[in-house]
Amino acid sequence: MNRFTTVMRIHAKDKLTWFIVPWCFVLLPAFLVNLLIGGIIQLEKGMYTGGLASIFFCLLFIGIAMPMKSFPFAIGLSIRRTDFFLGTLLMITVVCSGISAVLLALSLLENNWNWGVGLHFFNLPYLSDGSLVAQWWTLFATAFHMAFLGFVISAVYRRFGRMGMFVLFPIIIVAGSVLSFLCTYYNWWIDIFNWLSGHSAAQLASWLFVGAVIYVLLSFFMIRKATV
Numbered sequence: 191m192n193r194f195t196t197v198m199r200i201h202a203k204d205k206l207t208w209f210i211v212p213w214c215f216v217l218l219p220a221f222l223v224n225l226l227i228g229g230i231i232q233l234e235k236g237m238y239t240g241g242l243a244s245i246f247f248c249l250l251f252i253g254i255a256m257p258m259k260s261f262p263f264a265i266g267l268s269i270r271r272t273d274f275f276l277g278t279l280l281m282i283t284v285v286c287s288g289i290s291a292v293l294l295a296l297s298l299l300e301n302n303w304n305w306g307v308g309l310h311f312f313n314l315p316y317l318s319d320g321s322l323v324a325q326w327w328t329l330f331a332t333a334f335h336m337a338f339l340g341f342v343i344s345a346v347y348r349r350f351g352r353m354g355m356f357v358l359f360p361i362i363i364v365a366g367s368v369l370s371f372l373c374t375y376y377n378w379w380i381d382i383f384n385w386l387s388g389h390s391a392a393q394l395a396s397w398l399f400v401g402a403v404i405y406v407l408l409s410f411f412m413i414r415k416a417t418v
Contacts, residue, residue: 193270193277194276194277195277197260197264197269197273197274197281198277198280198281200267202281204259207252207255207259208252208281208285211248212248212249212252213245216244216248217241220241221241221311223241224237224239224241224309225307225309228305228308228309233308236304236309237307237308237309237310238310238315239310239311242293242312245293246332246336247336249340250337250340251340252337252340253336253338253341253343254340254341254343254344255340256340256341256344257341257345257348261413261416271414271416272410272414274413275409275413282334282337282338283334286330286333287330289333290329290333291326293329294329299312301313301318317391319391320391324391324392327392327395327396328391331402332395334402335398335401338405338409339401341405342412343358345408345409345413348412349416349417350412
């Protein structure tokens with residue numbers, strides 16, 4: 191456990207990436223811009239915005255940056271690759287849990303106040319439905335998924351280098367194009383939308399978490415063979 195906490199301390203020293211950028215340089219500006227717009231236009235039914243997504247995309251980029259920044263330093267301290275991965279897994283879990291708790295608190299505050307201008311930034315229809323546990327789970331599973339989506343992309347680069355990236359992205363583009371064509375050709379889009387609308391946000395978030403678990407396993411096997 192001491193080795194895991196050492197890795198977590200290595201990550202925690204990068205306060206700019208983990209704490210300052212997501213809140214002060216990504217989410218706060220998005221919120222202030224929407225607050226200003228909401229104060230100017232004053233819609234009767236309130237203003238709904240997707241600015242909350244900015245912090246989740248920020249986690250995606252943090253996931254990409256982590257192996258690039260911390261992995262060589264950790265290996266230089268004779269930390270095993272397995273310990274680095276498990277410590278990083280714990281760090282991501284703790285950070286995503288904290289972010290989800292803060293966002294949930296802001297959602298509850300917004301639900302009672304709307305910031306005085308009818309702005310709906312943190313508390314959104316559908317996403318904020320259900321119990322507090324369900325709302326937290328929706329936020330956490332989404333955050334965890336995005337962070338490890340970034341991490342598995344970076345792990346491919348660490349394991350296979352630039353050639354791995356040149357192979358990975360064309361495969362993703364081709365697979366997405368083929369899937370889109372099949373959905374259009376066989377008229378699957380309506381069935382897909384009906385299936386999505388028949389599930390709550392927390393239920394769909396559970397599927398995101400399943401995807402994140404797959405990313406975790408793939409990342410683990412690649413990091414174990416990665417070079418500095």
